[in-house]
Amino acid sequence: MLLRLVPEFELRRDVVPWLAAQGWAAALDTSENSSALYVVNVERNGKIIYTWKGSQSNTHIGLYDLQTKQNEHLYTFEKDLHIISCSVNNERTLLAVSFHQYTEDETANQLLQSVSKYLTLLIEIHPINNVRVLKAVDTCVRVQFLYPVEDRNASTESRLLLVSEDKYIEQFDIRVVAEEHKVVIQKSGQLPRTKVADDLVWAQWDMMEQRLFYIVPKESKSTLRCVQFYPDENFNSILESHLDISVNDTQLKLVNFGYDYCQDQDVASKSLNLQVFTSKAGGLCVCCSLACDTPDEIMYSIYFLHKGYNKTFTVSLERTESHQLKEVAFMNLDYYVAAYLPGQFLHLLNIQHPDLLCHSLFLTGEDARIDTLQNCSIRSPLVSTVLDCEAGSLYAVSISDSTLLQLLQKSERDSERLAALHCALLYFQHTEYLEMQIIRWISENLSTCHSFDPIQEFIIASLYCRMCPETQNLDKLLPYTSLLDWIGVVPGVICATDIISLPVLEFQNSKGFWEKLNSNLESVKYAEPQLHYHNNVLRREWRNLSEEGAFSSGRLGLCDERGSAGEFAVFHIMSRILEAANGMCLPLPPGFHTLHLGLGVRCLPLHTLLHYIDIGVLQLTETCVRKLLKDLDDTEQNEKLKFSIVMRLPEALGQKVRQFWNHPINANLIARKYVKLLLENLGNRQCSRSIPERFSVPVEFLPLNYLASMLTEIENQGVHPYEKQDHVNARFVEEMALQHTMTLLGLKYS
Numbered sequence: 098m099l100l101r102l103v104p105e106f107e108l109r110r111d112v113v114p115w116l117a118a119q120g121w122a123a124a125l126d127t128s129e130n131s132s133a134l135y136v137v138n139v140e141r142n143g144k145i146i147y148t149w150k151g152s153q154s155n156t157h158i159g160l161y162d163l164q165t166k167q168n169e170h171l172y173t174f175e176k177d178l179h180i181i182s183c184s185v186n187n188e189r190t191l192l193a194v195s196f197h198q199y200t201e202d203e204t205a206n207q208l209l210q211s212v213s214k215y216l217t218l219l220i221e222i223h224p225i226n227n228v229r230v231l232k233a234v235d236t237c238v239r240v241q242f243l244y245p246v247e248d249r250n251a252s253t254e255s256r257l258l259l260v261s262e263d264k265y266i267e268q269f270d271i272r273v274v275a276e277e278h279k280v281v282i283q284k285s286g287q288l289p290r291t292k293v294a295d296d297l298v299w300a301q302w303d304m305m306e307q308r309l310f311y312i313v314p315k316e317s318k319s320t321l322r323c324v325q326f327y328p329d330e331n332f333n334s335i336l337e338s339h340l341d342i343s344v345n346d347t348q349l350k351l352v353n354f355g356y357d358y359c360q361d362q363d364v365a366s367k368s369l370n371l372q373v374f375t376s377k378a379g380g381l382c383v384c385c386s387l388a389c390d391t392p393d394e395i396m397y398s399i400y401f402l403h404k405g406y407n408k409t410f411t412v413s414l415e416r417t418e419s420h421q422l423k424e425v426a427f428m429n430l431d432y433y434v435a436a437y438l439p440g441q442f443l444h445l446l447n448i449q450h451p452d453l454l455c456h457s458l459f460l461t462g463e464d465a466r467i468d469t470l471q472n473c474s475i476r477s478p479l480v481s482t483v484l485d486c487e488a489g490s491l492y493a494v495s496i497s498d499s500t501l502l503q504l505l506q507k508s509e510r511d512s513e514r515l516a517a518l519h520c521a522l523l524y525f526q527h528t529e530y531l532e533m534q535i536i537r538w539i540s541e542n543l544s545t546c547h548s549f550d551p552i553q554e555f556i557i558a559s560l561y562c563r564m565c566p567e568t569q570n571l572d573k574l575l576p577y578t579s580l581l582d583w584i585g586v587v588p589g590v591i592c593a594t595d596i597i598s599l600p601v602l603e604f605q606n607s608k609g610f611w612e613k614l615n616s617n618l619e620s621v622k623y624a625e626p627q628l629h630y631h632n633n634v635l636r637r638e639w640r641n642l643s644e645e646g647a648f649s650s651g652r653l654g655l656c657d658e659r660g661s662a663g664e665f666a667v668f669h670i671m672s673r674i675l676e677a678a679n680g681m682c683l684p685l686p687p688g689f690h691t692l693h694l695g696l697g698v699r700c701l702p703l704h705t706l707l708h709y710i711d712i713g714v715l716q717l718t719e720t721c722v723r724k725l726l727k728d729l730d731d732t733e734q735n736e737k738l739k740f741s742i743v744m745r746l747p748e749a750l751g752q753k754v755r756q757f758w759n760h761p762i763n764a765n766l767i768a769r770k771y772v773k774l775l776l777e778n779l780g781n782r783q784c785s786r787s788i789p790e791r792f793s794v795p796v797e798f799l800p801l802n803y804l805a806s807m808l809t810e811i812e813n814q815g816v817h818p819y820e821k822q823d824h825v826n827a828r829f830v831e832e833m834a835l836q837h838t839m840t841l842l843g844l845k846y847s
């Protein structure tokens with residue numbers, strides 16, 4: 098399975114044994130009565146609140162600490178109640194509870210009494226003491242304490258959000274005092290309260306960042322707003338965004354304001370399935386299911402607010418049994434958003450790079466299966482965390498690297514390969530083992546990828562994930578892909594992209610998420626179109642700057658045998674790497690060209706080798722040429738190789754390496770170069786034509802004598818173009834010229 102779910106909390110595993118040990122055995126019979134034991138809320142500090150029914154029609158509230166793995170009993174109601182919402186403050190001194198006053202088996206006469214259906218209480222639980230009524234109404238109420246920063250000292254004030262089904266949210270300020278080892282609420286009449294939002298039809302609580310997202314319907318469009326709560330007990334509206342979403346205005350839908358499974362299921366069938374997800378890199382996404390008239394299709398939209406566009410996906414379902422079709426469940430994986438429909442598909446949408454469909458991974462069948470999630474009654478209260486409300490289990494969610502590699506290796510679709518490649522490199526970042534496995538896959542599948550170059554994608558994604566964390570905002574300038582466009586399709590999926598207005602931010606000196614979101618929005622405004630390496634100007638400049646000396650270091654190993662099959666494979670891969678790097682105007686590491694040329698010498702016939710050198714595929718490096726001239730013996734074949742390479746050397750490089758080949762052919766070349774330079778530097782010099790002193794070896798060849806005397810005179814006048822090569826002098830030139838002349842005449846030289 099691609100998504101790995103590790104249970105961090107399970108009611109049956111972590112609570113039921115403790116209940117049995119405490120004597121509350123009635124809660125063990127959860128199979129027949131699912132409401133007997135269920136999770137009510139998950140607080141910011143990792144504490145899970147649950148409720149269960151006792152043996153004497155009592156209703157209990159308990160708390161499980163994920164850090165200490167301990168259970169704690171918070172409060173008992175001596176009657177059978179249906180707990181709707183519950184929250185405990187950070188100091189665990191106050192408990193807010195909202196419940197239905199009557200159970201289903203009570204008579205109709207009781208329901209007709211002039212008593213409110215729903216009651217919301219504020220209870221002192223350290224120790225258990227006074228109870229205050231916050232609301233007594235006929236509409237449902239949810240409660241949620243605000244949490245300060247984790248390292249803050251115990252506060253004398255707690256703040257409580259109260260969310261009413263009458264479509265408003267208000268904040269209560271609760272001051273407490275310590276009296277004889279007790280914490281009690283100050284008796285000052287009514288508790289101070291402030292209106293936070295009203296006229297809303299949907300709201301979501303972000304417990305980790307203490308943010309409230311809510312939607313207010315306005316004419317044809319809806320407005321998404323966000324309120325940020327601060328540790329200094331202030332709050333303000335910080336975001337506003339207009340969304341083209343039709344919302345049901347008849348019933349309020351709440352997300353992450355506690356978990357009343359029975360009521361949530363009833364509301365879900367009548368209202369919009371919508372969630373807001375944020376990422377550490379400043380991503381802001383609105384995910385929602387859409388109504389679809391076609392029974393064998395399902396639709397959902399992802400509003401990438403930080404990018405300025407919306408993508409709507411229409412998916413053809415493999416099976417259309419009505420009892421299996423439920424709404425799409427969304428999960429926040431930080432770098433990805435997962436859209437999941439059990440038994441149908443799993444869609445991982447790339448939040449950072451959502452512009453191309455091929456960077457999102459769409460799976461069906463067995464690849465999309467998640468055994469532990471067989472229904473859609475799930476929430477994402479935290480990043481990379483899923484709460485199964487029906488089962489009462491909290492899971493840590495991550496992408497399986499081993500499954501991702503298997504998918505990469507077995508997939509036959511370019512879209513899946515590219516999505517898996519980017520996921521492996523960018524989601525897991527620099528994991529050496531994973532990178533080695535990817536390199537092995539690329540080596541074996543170069544010719545099977547038709548719509549993208551896997552080497553280019555690997556190079557860019559590897560650079561991207563290494564460099565971006567080190568430099569702020571570099572991800573706005575450094576491309577993450579070599580693709581300009583994607584013309585392929587994902588079978589069974591239709592994607593429509595619409596440009597949307599960017600959200601409006603109102604904040605001052607905000608750090609963290611809001612600063613990164615603002616940076617993303619500024620990038621969308623002023624840095625379009627996105628940068629790519631496919632740039633002719635950049636390529637021309639790179640050719641101008643690319644000098645041989647910059648990449649000439651490295652080591653070569655030559656053997657006398659022809660190249661092995663493995664060497665042929667490596668040579669081919671290096672040629673593809675060179676092609677990919679040249680296409681992106683990227684430099685290659687030192688030693689690359691040296692090794693590439695050495696493998697070419699071993700693997701290619703001479704005429705092919707020289708052709709590769711002439712067209713620039715193979716580059717002559719000082720290290721490799723020096724090794725060739727010194728280490729290869731002078732067989733007829735090697736002489737041809739050496740001579741062909743020496744004749745192709747640039748002038749500067751030739752002067753450095755020709756001296757390493759002790760052979761008459763090379764000596765002849767050196768002598769010719771020497772004479773040419775002497776004559777070029779002679780210019781208009783006037784020199785006497787007197788015959789110099791004869792050399793020790795008599796040579797009766799008048800043209801040669803004249804040349805030797807002229808060269809000697811030039812040397813005596815101080816013209817020494819080869820000062821660093823002492824073995825080059827007039828006598829050497831004379832002997833080389835004589836040897837060459839006699840060879841041409843077919844005479845024997847001694």
